Amino acid sequence: MTIPLITRLVHYFNVFYGYAGKKLFILSTVILLGGISESIGLSMLLPLLSFNEVSETQNAYCRQIYSFLETMGIGVTLWSLLTLLFIAFLLKSIFIFIQEAFSAYITTNLVKTIRVMFCSKYEGMRYDFFTSSNTGYLNNVITIETKRAVGAFTKYIEVLINISFVLVYISASLFLEWRLTLFVIVICGVIFILLRGLSRATRRFSVLISERNAQIQSLLIQTLHNFKYLKATNNFYLLFKQLFHRMEQYRLYHFKIKIMAAIPKTVLEPTTIIIIAVLIWYNIVFRGKMMADILVLLIFFYRAFSRVFSFQTSWQKFNSSIGGIEVVQKATKELEQNQETSCNQKAVQFIKHIELKNVNFSFGNRKVLSNINILIPKNKSVGIVGESGAGKTTFFDLLTGLLEPQSGHIFWDGIDYRKLEKASLRSFFGYVTQEAVVFNDTISNNISFWQDCRIDSVRQKVESSAEMAHCTSFIQETNDGYDTILGDRGVKLSGGQVQRIAIAREIYKDTPIMILDEAVSALDTESEKNIQKSIKKMKGNRTLIIISHRLSTIKDCDYIYVFSKGKIVEKGSFDELYQNKNGVFYDMCQMQHFGASGVHNSTKPV
Ligand SMILES: Nc1ncnc2c1ncn2[C@@H]1O[C@H](COP(=O)(O)OP(=O)(O)OP(=O)(O)O)[C@@H](O)[C@H]1O
Numbered sequence: 001m002t003i004p005l006i007t008r009l010v011h012y013f014n015v016f017y018g019y020a021g022k023k024l025f026i027l028s029t030v031i032l033l034g035g036i037s038e039s040i041g042l043s044m045l046l047p048l049l050s051f052n053e054v055s056e057t058q059n060a061y062c063r064q065i066y067s068f069l070e071t072m073g074i075g076v077t078l079w080s081l082l083t084l085l086f087i088a089f090l091l092k093s094i095f096i097f098i099q100e101a102f103s104a105y106i107t108t109n110l111v112k113t114i115r116v117m118f119c120s121k122y123e124g125m126r127y128d129f130f131t132s133s134n135t136g137y138l139n140n141v142i143t144i145e146t147k148r149a150v151g152a153f154t155k156y157i158e159v160l161i162n163i164s165f166v167l168v169y170i171s172a173s174l175f176l177e178w179r180l181t182l183f184v185i186v187i188c189g190v191i192f193i194l195l196r197g198l199s200r201a202t203r204r205f206s207v208l209i210s211e212r213n214a215q216i217q218s219l220l221i222q223t224l225h226n227f228k229y230l231k232a233t234n235n236f237y238l239l240f241k242q243l244f245h246r247m248e249q250y251r252l253y254h255f256k257i258k259i260m261a262a263i264p265k266t267v268l269e270p271t272t273i274i275i276i277a278v279l280i281w282y283n284i285v286f287r288g289k290m291m292a293d294i295l296v297l298l299i300f301f302y303r304a305f306s307r308v309f310s311f312q313t314s315w316q317k318f319n320s321s322i323g324g325i326e327v328v329q330k331a332t333k334e335l336e337q338n339q340e341t342s343c344n345q346k347a348v349q350f351i352k353h354i355e356l357k358n359v360n361f362s363f364g365n366r367k368v369l370s371n372i373n374i375l376i377p378k379n380k381s382v383g384i385v386g387e388s389g390a391g392k393t394t395f396f397d398l399l400t401g402l403l404e405p406q407s408g409h410i411f412w413d414g415i416d417y418r419k420l421e422k423a424s425l426r427s428f429f430g431y432v433t434q435e436a437v438v439f440n441d442t443i444s445n446n447i448s449f450w451q452d453c454r455i456d457s458v459r460q461k462v463e464s465s466a467e468m469a470h471c472t473s474f475i476q477e478t479n480d481g482y483d484t485i486l487g488d489r490g491v492k493l494s495g496g497q498v499q500r501i502a503i504a505r506e507i508y509k510d511t512p513i514m515i516l517d518e519a520v521s522a523l524d525t526e527s528e529k530n531i532q533k534s535i536k537k538m539k540g541n542r543t544l545i546i547i548s549h550r551l552s553t554i555k556d557c558d559y560i561y562v563f564s565k566g567k568i569v570e571k572g573s574f575d576e577l578y579q580n581k582n583g584v585f586y587d588m589c590q591m592q593h594f595g596a597s598g599v600h601n602s603t604k605p606v
C-alpha cells in the first residue's frame with residue numbers, strides 16, 4: 001500500500017512542481033528543518049530530566065548528547081541545556097512561520113498564475129473547439145476548480161509537513177529504542193491499511209463533485225441568460241428540476257466526503273491513547289523501567305502518532321480536492337491541444353483584395369460550403385444573400401480566420417491565410433455579428449471599447465460614430481445619456497437599438513474592412529434607410545461585406561453573391577442578377593417587391 005502512496009505523492013509533487021517550480025523544494029526544506037528543530041528541542045528534555053543523575057546511570061542517548069555538547073565547547077550545565085531547548089523551539093517556530101508565509105505566497109500566486117494561464121489559453125483556443133465546448137465547464141474550471149486545485153496544494157503541503165515530522169520522530173525514536181519503534185511502525189502500517197479504502201472513496205467522490213460543479217454552472221448560466229423567456233413562460237421549474245437534482249447529488253457527495261473525513265478523526269485519538277498506555281504498561285511492568293526513562297520516547301511516539309493521524313486527515317482532505325487538480329490538468333491539456341496554430345507572418349497592410357479559391361468547409365461530415373470562389377477587392381462593397389442555413393455566417397467565420405477550410409485557399413493580398421498570424425489579420429476587421437454584441441457597461445464604453453471618454457477627441461469620435469449609426473435620438477432620451485448602463489446583453493435597450501450600438505462601435509473602430517451580418521435585421525424601415533445612408537458614405541473608402549435577407553440593404557453593393565445550400569448559385573450586380581428571370585435572385589426580388597435597379601415597388605406591401 002505504501003508503493004501507490006509514494007507514487008501518488010511523487011506524481012502530485014511533479015504536478016505542483018509544474019506550477020510552483022523550485023519554490024516547492026525550498027518549501028519542503030523549510031518544513032523538514034522545522035521538524036528537525038522540534039525533535040532536537042524534544043531530545044533536550046531527556047538530558048534535562050536526568051540532569052542530576054550520576055553519569056553511569058544515564059542512558060547512552062544522554063551520554064551522547066553530553067559528549068556532543070562538550071565537543072562543541074558548550075559546558076553541560078542546566079543553563080546551557082535550557083538555552084539549547086529554547087533555541088531549538090525558537091528555530092522551530094521561525095521555520096514554521098517561514099513555511100506558512102512561503103506556502104501562503106505560493107498558493108495565492110498559484111491561483112493567479114493558473115487563472116492567467118487559463119485566460120490566455122481561452123483567448124488562443126480554436127473557435128471550432130469553443131463551439132463544441134460547454135461554457136459552464138470553462139467557467140467552472142477557471143473559478144471553482146482552480147481554487148479546489150490550489151486548495152489541494154495546501155493540503156498537499158500539510159501532508160508533506162506531517163510526513164516530515166513523522167520521519168524525524170521515527171528516526172529519533174529508532175535512535176532511542178529501535179525495537180519498540182519498529183513495533184509502532186507496524187501498528188501505524190496496519191492502521192493505514194485499514195483506512196486506505198476511505199481515501200480511495202474520497203478520491204472518487206471528489207471527481208464526481210467536479211463533474212456536478214460543471215453541470216450546475218452550465219445550468220445556472222443558461223438559466224440567467226434565458227431569464228426573461230423562462231419567467232415569461234413560467235418554465236423555470238423544468239430547468240430547476242435538473243439543476244436541483246444536480247445540487248442534491250453535489251450535496252450528497254460532499255456529505256459522504258465529510259463523513260469519511262470524520263471517521264479517522266474519531267477513531268485515531270483513542271487508538272493513540274491505547275497504544276501509548278500499552279507501551280507504558282509494557283515498559284514499567286515488564287521491563288521495570290522508570291517513567292523518566294521512557295518519557296521522551298513516549299513524547300516522540302505520541303507526537304509521531306498525532307502526526308500520522310493528521311497525515312491521514314490531510315491526505316483524505318487532499319484526496320477530496322483531487323477532482324480540482326484533475327479537471328485543471330485535463331482542461332489545460334485539452335486547451336493546449338486545441339490552440340490556434342501560430343503563424344509568424346503578420347498582416348501589416350491591405351492593398352488589393354481578399355480571394356477565396358475553391359473553398360470547401362464541413363462541420364464534421366456535414367458539408368456547409370462547397371467550392372466557394374469570391375474576390376473581394378479593396379474598397380468595394382460585396383453583398384451576400386441566401387436562404388437561412390445557406391452558409392453565409394460560416395463564410396464570415398472563414399473570412400475572419402475563425403474557421404479553416406478543409407480544402408481550397410483564402411488569400412490576403414496573395415498570402416495564404418494559413419501562413420498569417422490571425423490576430424494581425426483580425427485587426428483589419430470591424431464585425432457586426434448576427435447576434436449584436438454589447439457589454440454591460442455605459443454606452444460610451446460600449447462604443448469606444450473602454451477608451452477614456454473624458455478625452456475630447458475620444459468623446460467627439462464616440463458621438464460622431466453614434467450619429468452615423470443613428471443612435472443619437474434614443475441616447476438623448478435616456479436619463480444618463482452616454483453614461484447609461486446597458487445591462488447584461490443590452491437588456492435595457494430594444495433589439496434595434498442594440499444593433500445600432502454594435503454598428504456604432506465598428507464605425508468607431510474605423511477598420512479598413514467592415515463586415516455586417518444581418519446588422520439591420522431588427523430595424524424598422526426608417527432606421528434601416530438612415531443606416532444605409534451611413535453605409536453609402538463608407539462606400540469607396542472602406543471594404544464592405546454585407547449579409548442580409550433584405551434586398552434593400554444590399555441593393556447598392558458593387559457585387560452580389562447568392563448563396564444556396566452552401567454554394568454560390570448566382571453572382572453579379574443587382575441589375576445583372578435581375579436580368580436572369582429564372583434565377584433565385586429574381587424570385588427574391590419578386591417576393592420582396594423589388595424591380596430593376598433595386599427600385600422598390602412601394603404600392604405593394606413589403
Ligand atoms: N458549430 C456548428 N457545428 C455544426 N454545424 C453548424 C455549426 N454552425 C453552423 N452549422 C450549420 O452550418 C450551416 C450554415 O450555417 P450558417 O450559420 O452559416 O447559416 P446562415 O446562412 O448564416 O443562416 P442564417 O441566415 O439563418 O443566419 C447550418 O446548416 C448550420 O446548422
Ligand SMILES: [Mg+2]
Pocket residue numbers: 392393394434517
Ligand atoms: Mg447567419
